[in-house]
Amino acid sequence: MSLTGLYIGHVNSLTLIFDQLKSLGYTVVGYRIIDKALRLDVLKTTEELARDVEDVQDPGKYSLIPGNFYRHGPDSPKKFLYPPKLLLFKVTPKWDVIINSEKYEGKLAFFGIKPCDLASIKVLDRVLTNVDELYTKVRERMAVVVENCTSSGNTCFCATMGTGPRARNSFDIAYTRLGSKLVIEAGSELGLRLINQLEVEPIDDNTYRDFEVTIRKAASRARANFEIDNLPELLELNIESKVYWEVIERCLGCSNCNMVCPTCFCFDVLDIPKIDGSAERVRVWDGCLNYTYAQVAGGHFRPDLWARYRHFVLHKFAYWIKQFGTFGCVGCGRCITWCPTGIDLRETVTKVLRGMAI
Amino acid sequence: MSKLKVAVFKFSSCDGCQLQFLNLEEELIHLIDLIDFALFYEARTYVEPGPYDLSFVEGSISTPHEVELIKKVRDESKVIVTVGACATSGGIQALRNWANVKEFQNYVYPRPEWIEVLKNAEPPSKYVNVDYEVRGCPASKEQLLSFILQFMRGKIPILPISPLCIECKLSGNLCVLVVNGTPCLGPVTMAGCGALCPSYGRGCYGCYGPSVDSRTLVLNRRFKEMELKPKEIQLLFKQFAGWSRKFREVIEEYE
Numbered sequence: 001m002s003l004t005g006l007y008i009g010h011v012n013s014l015t016l017i018f019d020q021l022k023s024l025g026y027t028v029v030g031y032r033i034i035d036k037a038l039r040l041d042v043l044k045t046t047e048e049l050a051r052d053v054e055d056v057q058d059p060g061k062y063s064l065i066p067g068n069f070y071r072h073g074p075d076s077p078k079k080f081l082y083p084p085k086l087l088l089f090k091v092t093p094k095w096d097v098i099i100n101s102e103k104y105e106g107k108l109a110f111f112g113i114k115p116c117d118l119a120s121i122k123v124l125d126r127v128l129t130n131v132d133e134l135y136t137k138v139r140e141r142m143a144v145v146v147e148n149c150t151s152s153g154n155t156c157f158c159a160t161m162g163t164g165p166r167a168r169n170s171f172d173i174a175y176t177r178l179g180s181k182l183v184i185e186a187g188s189e190l191g192l193r194l195i196n197q198l199e200v201e202p203i204d205d206n207t208y209r210d211f212e213v214t215i216r217k218a219a220s221r222a223r224a225n226f227e228i229d230n231l232p233e234l235l236e237l238n239i240e241s242k243v244y245w246e247v248i249e250r251c252l253g254c255s256n257c258n259m260v261c262p263t264c265f266c267f268d269v270l271d272i273p274k275i276d277g278s279a280e281r282v283r284v285w286d287g288c289l290n291y292t293y294a295q296v297a298g299g300h301f302r303p304d305l306w307a308r309y310r311h312f313v314l315h316k317f318a319y320w321i322k323q324f325g326t327f328g329c330v331g332c333g334r335c336i337t338w339c340p341t342g343i344d345l346r347e348t349v350t351k352v353l354r355g356m357a358i
Numbered sequence: 359m360s361k362l363k364v365a366v367f368k369f370s371s372c373d374g375c376q377l378q379f380l381n382l383e384e385e386l387i388h389l390i391d392l393i394d395f396a397l398f399y400e401a402r403t404y405v406e407p408g409p410y411d412l413s414f415v416e417g418s419i420s421t422p423h424e425v426e427l428i429k430k431v432r433d434e435s436k437v438i439v440t441v442g443a444c445a446t447s448g449g450i451q452a453l454r455n456w457a458n459v460k461e462f463q464n465y466v467y468p469r470p471e472w473i474e475v476l477k478n479a480e481p482p483s484k485y486v487n488v489d490y491e492v493r494g495c496p497a498s499k500e501q502l503l504s505f506i507l508q509f510m511r512g513k514i515p516i517l518p519i520s521p522l523c524i525e526c527k528l529s530g531n532l533c534v535l536v537v538n539g540t541p542c543l544g545p546v547t548m549a550g551c552g553a554l555c556p557s558y559g560r561g562c563y564g565c566y567g568p569s570v571d572s573r574t575l576v577l578n579r580r581f582k583e584m585e586l587k588p589k590e591i592q593l594l595f596k597q598f599a600g601w602s603r604k605f606r607e608v609i610e611e612y613e
Contacts, residue, residue, distance in 0.1 A: 035559075036537050039530075062536050074532065084528045250580075252573045254545040255520070259527035270516075273507035275388045284528055290520050291571040305571065340523075340535045340545050341580045 001169045002185045003192060008207050009182045009200040017145060017173060017194050018046045018111055026109035026143055029080055031072065036064060038073035040080070040113075049112060057153045057333060060342025069151045069177070071114055074338055076262030077121050080108060081135050081142075082128065086283045088269075093277030109143035115164035116156075116332035118146045120262030122170055126324040127265055143190055148176040150214045152222035155333030157346055160228065163330045165218040176211060183211050224346035226353050228327065232318035234353055243351045244310040250341045251289070253305050257312065257335035257343075258287020263328050266293065288312050313348055362510050365397035365410040367431050369417030369424050370451050370479060374496040375442035376400050376416050381499050389503070392510060408434030412509065414502075415488075418444040418451055420479040432486040439505065440488050443495040445481055447567045448601030450495075452479040455601055456613065479601070490515060493548055495565035495598040501550055518549040519570040522562055526553035534561055541581055541594055546572040546604070567599030578608045588612045 021028050031038040031050045038050050054067025062073070087100045110117070121144070128135040149158070149165035158164030167174045172191035176183040183203060186192045203211070258264045268286035273279045286293050288311050294302035302308050320328030329345070336344050366376050380401060382389060396406035413435035419428055432438060443449045454462065455478040463470035482488055492501050501517055508515040518525065522544040526533070534540040534556050542561035544553070548569040555562050568574065574595070581591045592612035595605045 035532050037532050039532075060536060061539075062533075074527075075530075084530070250576060252523075252545040252576050252580075253521065253571055254523040256523050256527065256533065256545075259524065271513070272504070273511060273513070275385045275503065275507065285524070287524070290524060291569075292520050305573075338533060338536055340533070340542075341576065 002174070002187055004186045004195060006203040006208065006211070007184050007195065007200040008203045009184055009198050011177055011180050011182045013182060013184075013198045013200070014112075014175070015046045016198060018043075018049075020194050020197060021109045021111065021143060021145070024107075026107045028109045028111050029077075030111040030113070031070065033064065037062060038064070038070055040073070040075035040077070043111070054151075055153065057155045057337040058342070059155065059336050059344050060339055062337050069149075071149065071153050071156065072117065072332065072334070074260050074334065076260070076332070076334065077110055077113060077117055078124065078262050078265070080110075081121070081124060081138055082132065082265060083134075084285050086134065088281045088283055091279045091281075106138075107141040107143070108138055109145065111145045112147045113144065114149055114332075115146060115167040116158045116330045117262060118144055118167050118171060119158070119161075119163035119330040120332065123263045123320075123324070123326055123328060123330060124265065126326055127263075144171045145173040145175070146171045148174060148215065149218050149222070150176060150178070152218045153333065155336040155344075156222040157224040157331040157333060159219040159222040159331070160224040160226065160346075161327060161329055161331035162228065165222055166215045176214070178207065178210055178214060181207060183207065222331070224331070225350045226346070231327075231349075231353075232321045235314055235318045235349070238352055238355055239310075239314070241352045241355050243348060243355060244306045244313070246351075247343060247348050248305045248309050250343050251305055251309055252340060253289055253291060253308065254340065255287040255290040255293075256338050256340060257345075258289055259285060260334040260338040261287075262330060262332060262334065263316075264288075268293075288315070313345065313352075316345075317349060362393040362506075363396045363406070363409075363411045364393045364506075365408070365413040365431075365435065366395065366400070367397070367413060367415045367417075367427075368399065369415065369428065369445070369482070370420040371417030371442065371444045371449065373400060373416070375445075375494075376414070378496055378499040378502055379414075382503060385503055389506070393506060410435050412437050412439065412506075414492075415440045415445050415482055416442055418448045418479040419476070419482055419485055420451055421475055423474070425476070425485055428482050428486050437489045437509075438482070438486070439490040439492060440482050441492045441502070442497045443493065443565055443567065443598040444479075446483075446491045446493050446602075447599040447605075448479050448481050450598055452601035453596065455479060456596075456609075481601075492517065493550055493566040493599075498551055500552075520549050521545050521569040521572070522547045522549045522551070522553055522556075522566070525549040525551075526556050529553050529557060531556045534559060539584060541584065541586055541590070543577070543594060546574045546577050547599075548572075563597055564595065564605065565598040567602045568604035572604040574604045574608050578611070 032048050033050045055070045056063045090098045146167045171187040186195045267283050270282045316328040505515045535542045540561040543564035544562040547564045548566040595608045
């Protein structure tokens with residue numbers, strides 16, 4: 001929730017916020033260009049932050065072009081809150097267990113992530129708080145500076161999922177860039193402290209109107225062809241839909257969707273023996289599209305790909321509500337962009353719902 | 359703990375996979391404290407007769423003589439692990455399975471009638487029961503070591519069998535297929551190499567062969583959409599693991 005209402009300043013003050021976070025001892029993470037994509041990475045200065053670039057995202061395609069607004073890349077905050085590979089403990093040759101405790105150090109700040117990214121953290125909160133030790137510890141000392149989206153991408157559907165293009169709560173600072181103007185609001189004590197350092201004034205009528213229109217325009221494009229009212233019930237009622245069978249004609253079962261999904265939290269645990277007689281237990285990301293995911297001692301409970309894909313869709317849009325009281329999907333569109341064959345989750349859901357009407 | 363009695367056998371192959379044991383270098387010194395290489399022609403001249411606790415088998419079966427030999431290896435081994443692309447799917451010499459071998463013989467050898475060769479080069483699993491596979495061209499030394507360490511401690515050895523994409527994403531690589539439109543076999547290829555080629559911006563060329571539940575025909579369709587020429591698609595699959603059943607399904611569409 002906003003504590004301040006909207007203020008107006010100059011985009012240059014973003015550097016001040018960044019430097020303030022650094023001087024408060026935060027490790028600042030934001031989007032930078034590495035190779036040919038926006039990657040979430042630890043940043044030393046605002047110079048490293050991606051700028052003058054736009055991401056063009058379509059089903060199965062990603063590229064960067066010159067521009068002044070970007071959304072995201074394959075990484076999401078989960079990369080830092082729930083790392084892809086995590087050493088849990090070591091066992092020495094004498095059977096002493098050494099828990100990996102260095103993983104809990106430090107304060108993390110996300111800078112310039114988008115409302116869908118922030119929403120994904122809120123989803124993970126419901127799943128991992130007080131369940132996952134690392135997540136809980138890092139989350140307690142975390143700051144978020146979120147940038148509202150002034151332009152949505154071709155795979156975005158945050159407006160449908162109610163997660164964007166404007167962040168409404170759970171941030172320290174939310175800002176919107178309108179040319180050289182910065183519309184900014186604080187959502188926490190920390191946010192207030194940061195805003196107080198800046199030269200800002202309450203927003204004027206014209207800028208507010210401009211802000212309204214820009215956000216509304218972004219929202220109108222960030223839509224899927226379905227509504228979320230009664231979505232869990234409708235999807236479950238049509239659980240036998242043949243649409244899932246049709247879609248997997250294009251599905252590779254490669255789990256890229258799981259890997260890039262900002263809320264997919266499933267994992268596998270590996271025991272890795274070392275030559276010196278010690279061993280390590282490591283947690284790695286896993287996903288429900290992966291064949292071995294549902295392979296357990298004694299058998300396999302989802303050997304067919306259509307069942308695995310259906311589980312992915314229904315978990316995000318139906319089961320998640322029952323389990324955690326929120327949708328598992330934030331509408332970021334990563335699973336659409338990073339699918340090697342460009343399977344469009346929005347289309348799947350729309351088609352299943354249409355099947356209901358007939 | 360008594361030392362495991364290990365044998366390393368070679369069939370039709372380039373020796374690159376068994377060389378990986380020697381490439382372990384630093385670990386090798388500790389490894390020989392744990393296991394005994396009772397038969398390993400590339401490493402030592404001394405040979406202990408079987409039976410062996412664990413036999414690593416490199417290479418494909420391409421001559422009648424090798425068929426007899428692999429049967430003997432089976433009889434003498436408690437556990438057989440086939441190692442590398444040749445031993446798990448036929449390898450590059452299996453490319454001749456689509457060609458006229460007689461013709462090759464006539465070109466290459468002064469006395470082609472002396473050459474006794476099977477119609478097809480096949481992995482040992484065609485002729486004998488194989489217990490485990492370690493894939494790759496060459497097999498990864500880390501996986502070989504990991505296999506031995508797991509096995510000798512009585513754990514069921516587990517190596518990844520999922521698509522490479524998972525390993526690629528865990529490594530933080532950018533998808534070369536989505537970003538560059540590079541044809542990549544990663545989505546249908548078994549993980550285990552640590553996504554070596556995509557880490558250098560190249561497409562995966564599938565040396566580990568098909569993953570479990572590999573969807574090669576779907577990827578084939580994707581490559582067609584990307585307007586790859588039929589020959590290009592065929593040659594992508596017709597490499598190190600071309601003779602594996604799943605890769606063959608695509609190759610044979612273009613034969």
